[in-house]
Amino acid sequence: QLQLQESGPRLARPSETLSLTCDVSGGSISSSDYYWGWIRQSPGNRPEWIGSIFYSGTTHYNPALRSRATISVDTSKSQFFLKLKSVTAADTAVYYCARQTFRWLVPRYIGSWGQGTLVTVSA
Amino acid sequence: EIVLTQSPGTLSSSPGERATLSCRASQRINNYIAWYQQKPGRAPRLLIYDASSRASVIPDRFSGSGSGTDFTLTISRLEPEDFAVYYCQQYGSSPLTFGGGTKVDIK
Numbered sequence: 548q549l550q551l552q553e554s555g556p557r558l559a560r561p562s563e564t565l566s567l568t569c570d571v572s573g574g575s576i577s578s579s580d581y582y583w584g585w586i587r588q589s590p591g592n593r594p595e596w597i598g599s600i601f602y603s604g605t606t607h608y609n610p611a612l613r614s615r616a617t618i619s620v621d622t623s624k625s626q627f628f629l630k631l632k633s634v635t636a637a638d639t640a641v642y643y644c645a646r647q648t649f650r651w652l653v654p655r656y657i658g659s660w661g662q663g664t665l666v667t668v669s670a
Numbered sequence: 671e672i673v674l675t676q677s678p679g680t681l682s683s684s685p686g687e688r689a690t691l692s693c694r695a696s697q698r699i700n701n702y703i704a705w706y707q708q709k710p711g712r713a714p715r716l717l718i719y720d721a722s723s724r725a726s727v728i729p730d731r732f733s734g735s736g737s738g739t740d741f742t743l744t745i746s747r748l749e750p751e752d753f754a755v756y757y758c759q760q761y762g763s764s765p766l767t768f769g770g771g772t773k774v775d776i777k
Binding site: 593594595596607608609610611643648653654655656657658660661662663 | 671702704706712713714715716719725757759761764765766767768769770771
């Protein structure tokens with residue numbers, strides 16, 4: 548059974564870079580059937596898609612975060628990563644990693660989610 | 671960016687009742703809509719994709735319909751475990767976006 552586990556610092560300082568790792572187990576990160584994505588949800592709000600990556604390294608980003616977000620993958624470790632630079636209090640959220648289907652190389656719905664990790668941006 | 675508007679914001683119902691949740695898209699998205707259930711402190715769970723296909727192990731009391739801009743999630747008979755927040759998500763156009771959610775609570 549697929550498991551996704553987020554890890555990383557729970558606290559980030561304003562203007563610094565938030566870094567998270569997602570460990571994938573119970574399924575192959577090198578599968579040609581899925582994208583791997585990051586979604587966040589600030590308290591009381593709707594989820595927000597950050598971006599997604601294919602095992603080959605092809606990425607898609609939300610334009611609202613494209614200038615600050617970088618998603619990468621290490622297939623040898625079955626991990627993918629999120630870096631979000633120049634964070635502010637508005638980036639405080641639960642960050643989820645996820646597995647997504649795709650069609651025509653474009654990510655679609657989210658079939659599996661990690662449990663999420665709350666990252667707080669505060670001085 | 672496609673905006674999804676969900677209604678009602680809150681639906682107060684009793685166990686055994688039928689619940690009908692709506693999601694309207696600002697542009698046509700064919701049938702590229704998914705529905706998720708989220709309980710407090712938990713990740714969302716996929717219920718429906720492609721507007722009307724049930725995800726694996728989802729009970730058949732959950733059904734989806736619609737195409738174009740108007741979509742509906744129906745819960746035929748509410749069970750106690752169904753009281754939660756429901757989100758729609760579109761994948762007809764990038765960026766992927768979510769609706770604001772409908773909270774189904776106990777009357």
